[in-house]
Amino acid sequence: MKDWLNVNLNDPTPLYAQLERAIRLAIATEKLAVGAQLPTVRQLAVNLKINANTVAKVYAELERAGLLETRRGVGTFVKEREAALTQFTRKRERERELRTLADRFLAEATVLGYTLDEVLEFLSSLRTERD
Amino acid sequence: MKDWLNVNLNDPTPLYAQLERAIRLAIATEKLAVGAQLPTVRQLAVNLKINANTVAKVYAELERAGLLETRRGVGTFVKEREAALTQFTRKRERERELRTLADRFLAEATVLGYTLDEVLEFLSSLRTERD
């Protein structure tokens, strides 16, 4: 359960950045629905085996960004507002971001020993098995 | 000229990690062919506006990984791949990891508004992008 929100200690990317990405992604893909409660700061820290401060900073940052809403003594929840942001980004920007994502993904895949062709083949196979 | 091998200072990912990724990717996509010479440590440092030590560490790391070969007073070159390296981990395991990477990548691309087909097309274009 709760396999979203994971963090990789081997990844050189800072934990706070990984966690923020994970939460943003979970919200965007609606694995975290609007109004849903996130794990408490302390609980998530224990789950991910990271420090509570790190989690707290991410929550605070995401609240500043308008994605989350926190109520003391209650918990942290997914706020209503969203969606417009990604659509309003320009085409060039989106392309650049896709490029970044692809670079990361391919680099990680090649570390596993896959060639570019093999990765492409794998992704192609996903196309058929999806809806 | 040489638009591969770039680094983003805004990205929270450490520079050395970004650079390592970029080089691995360039090799995988054969923008850096086997035997090709990489920029010198100092030159690349100037180009990317980062410190020479950072570049040197990446080169050293990639040599340890068996991807590069360095000859003092000459330069750093792409080594011939042995390909047997990756057989250490089990196939099932590698497949599962690739699946995880792919899922995340596709989810993020989807958030950007891309379809699976568009992503595939984009990745395919990387293969033939040779200049």
Add this chain to the structure above:
DNA sequence: CGACTTGTACTATTGCCGTAGTACAATATG
């Protein structure tokens, strides 16, 4: 009210990334 839960705010400390500068080692070249 009082105990509990939740998020927030500090301080202190450790460790690594990245920079800066310098010196050295090995090789090519004239």
Add this chain to the structure above:
DNA sequence: CATATTGTACTACGGCAATAGTACAAGTCG
């Protein structure tokens, strides 16, 4: 041989990520 070029090694330093611990603030609930 002398010099330039290339990679390597080392020290020192600043900055920030992350940990650890503690205390506080603002709610909930019995």
